[in-house]
Amino acid sequence: VEIYPGFAATEVLYNDEGAVIGVATGDMGIEKNGEPGPNYTRGMELLGKYVLIGEGVRGSLAKQLIAKFDLQKDREPQxxxxxxxxxxxxxxxxxxxxxxxxxxxxxxxxxxxxxxxxxxxxxxxxxxxxxxxxxxxxxxxxxxxxxxxxxxxxxxxxxxxxxxxxxxxxxxxxxxGYQSVPKLSFPGGALIGCSAGLVNVPRIKGSHNAVLSGMLAAEKIAAAITAGRSHDEIVEIENEWRKGDIGKDLKRVRNVKPLWSKFGTALGVALGGFDMWTNTLFGFSVFGTLKxxxxxxxxxxxxxxxxxxxxxxxxxxxxxxxxxxxxxxxxxxxxxxxxxxxxxxxxxxxxxxxxxxxxxxxxxxxxxxxxxxxxxxxxxxxxxxxxxxxxxxxxxxxxxxxxxxxxxxxxxxxxxxxx
Ligand code: SF4
The missing domain is CATH 3.30.9.90 (D-Amino Acid Oxidase; Chain A, domain 2)
Structure with missing residues (x-):
């Protein structure tokens, strides 16, 4: 494992087929006018067979990837x-x-x-x-x-x-939550953690799902590399997360935020609590999946x-x-x-x-x-x-x-x- 503290990834790198092949760190020493100054140092390219993007909430590279590969299509807005x-x-x-x-x-x-x-x-x-x-x-x-x-x-x-x-x-x-998570896989990589939006809002926690999403992606990528694959889309990540622990965790609480937004704090939170109980005890929601x-x-x-x-x-x-x-x-x-x-x-x-x-x-x-x-x-x-x-x-x-x-x-x- 190599860790590069003090360097921000500022650019996504693609191959001729449009698949992600790495990231580049930013140039250092660019002056306010956009010109290289005396301390100018060119950024580095970091290449990999697959690239996982875990930049936290509203990551600047994740934002570009979501737009480029239309990963939010057919999902609710984040x-x-x-x-x-x-x-x-x-x-x-x-x-x-x-x-x-x-x-x-x-x-x-x-x-x-x-x-x-x-x-x-x-x-x-x-x-x-x-x-x-x-x-x-x-x-x-x-x-x-x-x-x-x-x-x-x-x-x-x-x-x-x-x-x-x-x-x-x-x-x-x-x-x-559940209905806003973008498509996780794209050619050459996947979104994980808060770049994927895996926070469980009523339980005020997301670290558990961030860890699980990294583990899921690592398992699928290890299998793909063992099979001689690289730079393709690991659709298994997208296809499996909803069936696993992350999907189950987020699905149970999916209506709390929309109910809170629609009905306000007093009624919305009460309805959200009721909905969490029916989801937890009986595995269904009277509201379906709210937008x-x-x-x-x-x-x-x-x-x-x-x-x-x-x-x-x-x-x-x-x-x-x-x-x-x-x-x-x-x-x-x-x-x-x-x-x-x-x-x-x-x-x-x-x-x-x-x-x-x-x-x-x-x-x-x-x-x-x-x-x-x-x-x-x-x-x-x-x-x-x-x-x-x-x-x-x-x-x-x-x-x-x-x-x-x-x-x-x-x-x-x-x-x-x-x-
Ligand atoms: S709102 Fe924007 S400018 Fe202000 S601290 Fe947050 S990121 Fe920075």
Whole structure:
């Protein structure tokens, strides 16, 4: 096994027949103007008989492969949430090792999906986080502020009194489940893990299915290589995952997310719970398999249909602002490089994202990367790319799909040693 830390795969390599044969790492030392600088180093090609793509949620190569091979055809759109998390060192008297708390609802209204997790770890550490489903409609919703407000709940705030916040991070989560998993195999490789979207949403876990998908792919590829095959499509991966442990796990819970989205938190979660029981006990659902319908980008509604939300100011003790939070993510990017958040059409960003949707990127980004600022009488879209914590929310939630996240150079980004 060779591991290449500090190199991001930025390109998929194909053979003349169009099958995937490898990936290339990005060039290093390209300056902001796109020209090679004094530290320029060409990327490397990494070739293999088969290539497995396990880039996590909304991977930039997986996105290209899903489009190129039409892997989402006849599937429901993938759905996502944004999870924001902090790690705290709390006072010993507030620490209850092993305690796990989950909630949904507050401070979100009953029509917006999401909820919290709070885990008491060892050494007086507590991990606390909040997930907002990215199919929210109100462009004024501010996931970071919802999380900060969540910590002020009387049942939660006492845990953190006298404690110290140590780390901060954010990441999108796949939520589409069984009906949204794209076709996994393509000529020359397969999608695995969160690139395939194998998270079990009601159980808030995906690592088990990520491991299982890697094992399934490895078994099938080992058999194919033993049989002298290479660079063809291992359809066995696609044909077998639904019958195996991953398929059974996801199928039982497939209607929870669509029911929650359709009926809101109170009724939707109750119906989802009922549906999980009928699936678990009797192996069937009265709902069949429900659809998700729209993508998360399409779910956003014009600002004119909503009212701005007033969020309380941070107190700097329990609640914080975004910039001091980003500092704790240890995110780091060389400033003299092309911006890795590519806006395809700046005019569209102004006429739609700003004028119609009131700039939701300034709120959904958990790192404060995007700002609309007035300059010489014009609204200018500012991208503070060095703050990016690589959560991928902008790539998912921009209402026009006008923002494309690509890997910055090397292994730059957040550093989460203890998250
Ligand atoms: S710029 Fe995009 S990927 Fe980076 S932190 Fe903000 S929303 Fe996440």
């Amino acid at each position: 759905k996502f949430g944004i999870g924001i998390k902090e790690l705290w060192q709390v006072k010993p008297e507030n620490h209850r090792p092993g305690l796990v708390q989950h909630s949904f609802g507050w401070p979100l209204g009953m029509k917006t999906g999401g909820g919290s997790f709070l885990y008491h770890l060892e050494d007086n550490l507590v991990a606390v986080g909040f997930v907002v489903h990215l199919n929210y409609k109100n462009p004024y919703l501010y996931p970071f502020e919802e999380f900060q407000r969540f910590k002020t709940h009387p049942a939660i705030r006492t845990t953190f009194e006298g404690g110290k916040r140590l780390s901060y991070g954010a990441r999108a989560i796949t939520e589409g 998700h319908g729209k993508t998360d980008a399409e779910s956003l509604e014009p600002a004119s249909q909503h009212k701005p939300i007033a969020y309380p100011k941070p107190d700097g003790v329990l609640t914080f602002d975004r910039l001091s939070s980003v500092f704790l993510s240890n995110t780091n990017h060389e400033e003299d490089q092309p911006v890795h958040l590519q806006v395809k059409d700046m005019n569209l960003q102004k006429s739609s994202e700003h004028d119609i949707y009131a700039g939701p990127s300034t709120r959904y980004c958990p790192a404060g990367v995007y700002e609309w600022v007035e300059k010489d009488g014009k609204d200018v879209f500012v991208i503070n790319a060095q703050n990016c914590v690589h959560c991928k929310t902008c790539d998912i939630k921009d209402p026009n799909q006008n923002i494309n996240w690509v890997p910055p150079q090397g292994g730059e980004g957040p550093v989460y040693p203890n998250m």
